[in-house]
Structure formats: C-alpha cells, structure tokens
Amino acid sequence: MAHVTCRWRAVLICVCSPCIAVVLLLATLVLCMTVTSRAGSQRSEPVHFVAPGTFSDESFAPLPKTFWELGQHGGAIWNRLQLTIDHHFNPILRPDNIQRGSENDSSFEALRKQGFSEVINLDSMRKSFDQLSHQTQEFLSHMHRRDYPALIQPDGVCGAGAKDEREAPLILLAIKSTELHFRHRQAIRRTWGRAGRVAGQWRNSKGGADGGGYVRRVFLLGNGRNESVGGSLSELLRMESDRYGDILQWDFRDTFFNLTVKDVLFWSWFSRSCNRTLFVFKGDDDVFVNTPRMMTYLRDQLKKPQAHETIGDFMIGDVIAGGLPNRVNQSKYFIPDGFYKGIYPTYAGGGGVVYSGLLTRRLLHVSKRVHLFPIDDVYVGMCMVRLNAQPVHHPAFLTFDFPDGEEEELCAYHTILLVHKRRPIQVVQLWADMKITRAQCWDVPLRGALEGTQTQSVIHPKIH
Ligand SMILES: *[C@@H]1O[C@H](CO)[C@@H](O)[C@H](O)[C@H]1NC(C)=O
Ligand SMILES: *[C@@H]1O[C@H](CO)[C@@H](O)[C@H](O)[C@H]1NC(C)=O
Ligand SMILES: *[C@@H]1O[C@H](CO)[C@@H](O)[C@H](O)[C@H]1NC(C)=O
Ligand SMILES: *[C@@H]1O[C@H](CO)[C@@H](O)[C@H](O)[C@H]1NC(C)=O
Ligand SMILES: *[C@@H]1O[C@H](CO)[C@@H](O)[C@H](O)[C@H]1NC(C)=O
Secondary structure, three states, rough: OHHHHHHHHHHHHHHHHHHHHHHHHHHHHOOOOOHHHHHOOOOOOOOOOOOOOOOOOOOOOOOOOOOOOOOOOOOOOOHHHHHHHHHHHOOOHHHHHHHHOOOOOOHHHHHHHHHHHHHHHHHHHHHHHHHHHHHHHHHHOOOOOOOOOOOOOOOOOOOOOOOOOOOOOEEEEEOOOOOOOHHHHHHHHHHHOOOEEEOOOOOOOOOEOOOEEEEEEEEEEEEEEOOOOOHHHHHHHHHHHHHHEEEEEEEEEEEEEHHHHHHHHHHHHHHHHHOOEEEEEEEOOOEEEEEEHHHHHHHHHHHOHHHHHHHHHHHEEEEEEEEEOOOOOOOEEOOOOOOOOOOOOEEEEEEEEEHHHHHHHHHHHHHOOOOOOOHHHHHHHHHHOOOOOOOOOOOEEEEEOOOOHHHHOHHHHHOEEEOOOOOOHHHHHHHHHHHOOOOOOOOOOOOOOOOOOOOOOOOOOOOO
16 A cells, blocks of 8 residues: 555656646746846837946955945945946846836936935944045035036037027037136137038048038136136126037036036037037147047048947047046045955047037936946946947057157147147147148048958056
C-alpha cells in the first residue's frame, strides 16, 4: 500500500512540476509586460534610468552593490540630493511614477524641494555643509531656484536677425556674456556673429558660395549689478538692447557657478521663442567661430539619410570623457568632495558646443529632474546621460587652442569650427585675415575630417 502511494506521489510530482514551472514563467511574463507597458505609456520623453555608481574605483565614487539603497552617496551632498530624484523615477522601485502625464513644473519643483528638506536636515549633511568652500555653500543655498525673471529680452523673436528671412533659421548663436563685456559683443556682432543670411563654404552649380543659411544671435547675461561700479551699466545695456535686439538678461548674479542657471533659463526661453530654429551654438564670448564652415557642416548633417532619426540627439563639440572633479581649492572649478563624488559624465566643453533645437527642448524637459550643478558643461552632460544621448567629438572644436605651431599655417583657421580663446581685437583681425585667405583655402578639409569616417569621442586626460 505504502509502495503504491509512493508511486502515485512520484507521478504527481512528475506531472505537476512542469505545470508549476509554466505557471511561474507566465506570472513573470505578465509582471514584466505590465512594467514595460507602463513604461511605454509615458508621455513624450522616454525616461532613461541611470543607476548611480557604475564606477570601478573606490577613491572616486561610492561603490554601490545595490541600486535601491539610499546609503550610496558617499556623504556627498549633491549625490545624495540627486539620489532622491533618481529613486523617484526608478522604473523598478516606483513603476507608478513612470506613468507621468500629470507632471508639471510645480510638481517637479516640489520634488526637488522635498529632497532638500530631507537631506539638508540630516546631521551628517549639516556637517558636510559646514566644511564646504564658501563658493559651494553659496551655490547650495540657492541651488533650488531657477525661476529668475528676465530683465531684458529680444522683442518676441528668437534673437536678432529676423528681418527678411525666407526660411527657418539654420542656427541661433547663443553667447554667454556679462555686462562689462561690451567690447566682446561688438567684435562678435561685426565678425563671426553677424545675423541674417550667411553664405556657407561649398560651391553651387553656378560656382557661387552656398551651403549657408539664416543666422540669429542672442547674448545671455545675468545681473552684473555691482555697487562699486554703480547702476549706470544697466542703462547702457538697455540702450544696447534697443539698438541690436540681441540681449537676453535675467535677474540673477552673473557668477561662474550661476552659469548653469543661464543654461536652464536659456533652454526655457528657446523652447518658447525659437520653435523653427534648427540648431543652437552655445558658447563663450571669448571664442572665434568659423561660421561659414559651421553652416556648411550643419547642412551636411541635415542631408544624411538618417538625419531625421539622429537629430534629436545631435550635439557636437570638444568632448571630454572620464573627467574628474577639480579638487584644488584655489581653482575656479573647485568642487569639494563633500559636495560631489564620482567621475563626471561624458560632456562637451562649454567654450563652444552645437546642438539641435529638438535636443534643446529635450534638455529642458529632463533638466527638471536633475539638480543644478555648479559647472555648466558638466551639468549638460548629466542631462545627456539621462536622455541616453551622447555628445559627439569633433576635432575642429579647439577649446584648448591649436597645438603648438599649427596656428601659423596659412589655412589654419579655415580648418577649424571654433577656437578658444581670443580677445576682441584678435577676433576682428582674424576675421579680416580669413577673408583674404578664403579663396586660397577654400578646399582645405576640416581638422580630423576623414572622408566617410565618423568622428568619435576621445578620452582627454584633462581635469576640469
Ligand atoms: C501639477 O500636478 C499636480 C499633481 O502632480 C497637481 O496637483 C497640480 O494641480 C498641477 N498644477 C498645475 C498648475 O497644473
Ligand atoms: C565689483 O567691481 C569691482 C571693480 O571692478 C570688483 O573689484 C569687484 O570684485 C566687483 N564685485 C562683485 C561682487 O562682482
Ligand atoms: C546666483 O544668483 C543668485 C540670485 O542673484 C544669488 O543669490 C546667488 O548668490 C548666486 N549664486 C552664486 C553661486 O553666485
Ligand atoms: C511657432 O511659434 C509661433 C509663434 O509663437 C506659432 O505661431 C507657430 O504655430 C509655432 N510653430 C510650431 C511648429 O510650433
Ligand atoms: C586649501 O588647501 C590647502 C592644502 O591643500 C589648505 O592648507 C588650505 O587651508 C585650503 N584653503 C581653504 C580656504 O580651504
């Protein structure tokens, strides 16, 4: 009898185990599909989840074994704050938050503020705060704010140059400037920053220069109010704006650590005012740009067969990968390790970078869930990571100037798209020189532009 029961048990096990396995498999499948369909039902922007701590060296970053724990910020305030937001959008921990739609600016702001009240009140964080440099404390105290009002803006249009446009502008030149840099702005207006129709640098069938397009221009400024200089500058700036229509100024202190605010406010203004503009050049007012070449380069990008798919991710510049925070306390780039730990994401140097109008809108959107970071180009990199987009390196962006001696070559400036850094008087001279050598240097290729190969990001051993 016992023998028979035993046999029956064996049969039962034989029959049932596969059934149980199948049921478990089905359950897992259903669960996965629910999560994916939820992730798929999000509104416009696909959320790219970034697990913190994909680094391999303990001296740079906390090394989390598990992405769901909150204790992986290594005592660094920024990492801790951002972790709160990244957890909120973690598709595994909080699948419901992926079903967004109901999100708006005020809910994003509430989310960022919530992190602040949670984190800053921690004893350990208070201690870290006290040990930060003065500049970083100042940044942290205003880090939650990004709603500064505009003091001066171009009159309803996307910068200077709207007159007589016969097609959508190809590029908006958005140049970071300050109140005191009037001479820089004048030099740019007269040279590479001229707005309106700009010819490119290839020949059309009739032998004339073409490949160009329409250029718009805007200068981005904070408030340079300075008691020792007096209030007269803002009056001058207003006159400058009346004359040229290319001033966009907001009411925040124009300091190095506030440049990120400039980025975010610019994206917001661009999204409202420039819905037709195809590309943005964003850079400093002490660079020299080979605008005709830039136009032609961008036209070529638009002609590529997959352009409509890749343009939403398009960003080129001098790309820096594996950068480390600067830990020298006298440097203007100094970031104490009590504030940020980790390797910087891949980013394009802020001296000059070009990206698409489409990407600008995506950056604005994703920036709402990334806390401001004091170094503006690194911040753009942080946003790019969350868009699952990669900036592309182009060797013709010389944000660290020419290699020794190469500047002297006759056609040197015709082979570049950008060089940093040049004084206003040099910019004017270079522009005049380029006109003289243009015919001779017409066909020289851009630096590093090998026919048919794509440029790739390189690793710079630079500490930024
Ligand atoms: C923003 O979204 C929240 C919910 O996420 C909602 O309570 C609030 O009313 C919304 N605000 C506006 C201005 O739409
Ligand atoms: C104000 O201007 C003076 C003179 O140019 C300068 O030394 C000082 O650092 C400025 N102060 C601020 C807060 O920018
Ligand atoms: C940024 O601007 C705000 C508003 O003017 C100011 O309070 C803050 O001190 C500035 N931050 C830095 C780091 O200069
Ligand atoms: C762009 O903006 C203008 C004015 O703000 C508006 O009339 C136009 O419909 C917009 N075009 C697109 C494609 O959104
Ligand atoms: C900067 O660092 C040096 C040593 O690296 C230290 O002696 C000095 O006190 C620091 N200065 C500040 C303002 O923290």
